[in-house]
Structure formats: C-alpha cells, structure tokens
C-alpha cells in the first residue's frame with residue numbers, strides 16, 4: 001500500500017500537467033492520450049490567432065510511408081479554435097518516392113477514393129490535389145478555420161486516403177487554444 005502511494009504521487013502531477021497542456025479530450029469526447037507539450041511541428045501565435053503547422057507527408061515509414069508527420073488512420077487529432085488563421089508548410093519528404101497532397105475534407109465517416117473539389121474549407125488544399133506534390137517538393141496552404149465541425153486532413157492522391165493517409169481535424173467553437181492529441 002505504501003508502495004502504491006509513492007507511485008501515485010509521482011505519476012499524478014505529470015498526468016495533470018499533460019492534460020492541462022493538451023486541452024484534455026477532443027470535442028468529440030473520445031478518449032485520447034494527450035501529448036505533454038506542443039509538438040515541434042505546431043506553432044501558436046495566440047495574439048494573432050494564428051496556428052502554423054509543418055505537415056510532412058511520408059515522415060518515416062509509418063503506415064508504409066502513407067502518413068502525415070508520422071501519423072495515419074486518424075491517430076492524430078489537431079484542434080483549432082473557430083476563426084483562427086491556419087498556415088501550413090507542406091513538404092513531401094520523399095520517403096516512399098510517392099507524390100502526396102493535403103486537403104481538408106468533411107468527416108463523414110467514409111474515406112473517399114481521392115481528393116474532392118472543392119475542399120470543405122475554402123483554400124484548404126495543396127495544389128495538384130490529385131496528382132500530388134512530387135517527392136522533395138513543398139507547398140503552402142492558408143485558410144481560416146471555419147465553420148466549426150469535424151474534418152479530416154486527407155491525402156487526395158488516389159487510394160492514399162483509403163490506405164490510411166488521413167488524420168482528424170476539429171474546428172471547435174469552444175476550443176480555447178490549438179491542441180494536438182495522439183491516440
């Protein structure tokens with residue numbers, strides 16, 4: 001029993017700090033392991049309500065390189081408050097030697113076979129949505145996070161999305177600060 005108490009005292013402050021830093025649960029209410037600190041690929045400028053992300057397609061070998069920042073199949077959820085500006089520096093790492101793209105689509109519970117025009121949020125897509133951004137090439141994406149809702153970050157190159165190249169993107173009316181959760 002005394003051993004249990006010692007462990008609890010050590011673990012609890014760390015867990016509490018992680019929950020505060022990460023914004024607790026996503027708006028959907030599904031449980032998630034919350035990262036203790038903002039990842040290096042997210043930068044928050046609260047004064048200007050600007051959330052900037054480096055989104056690397058094919059970062060390492062996760063999901064056979066069909067991933068964004070190493071995450072696929074909805075493992076990553078990015079939440080941005082409604083009305084914030086979002087800036088994305090998109091880069092295709094070249095791992096896997098495939099083209100990739102980026103698009104915000106609605107979360108309908110179904111993954112489409114390829115990119116859909118127009119994106120669910122105006123301008124929330126890379127160029128060459130279907131053909132993709134070639135290996136080692138970059139693009140930038142800028143949009144306003146609205147309206148509130150549940151979306152996906154999705155690769156529009158045919159078959160990449162249904163192979164798992166998607167993550168969750170939530171625009172939250174009540175979200176105080178941008179947050180990242182990882183399952």
Ligand SMILES: [Cu+2]
Nearest residue numbers: 100155157160
């Ligand atoms: Cu792709």
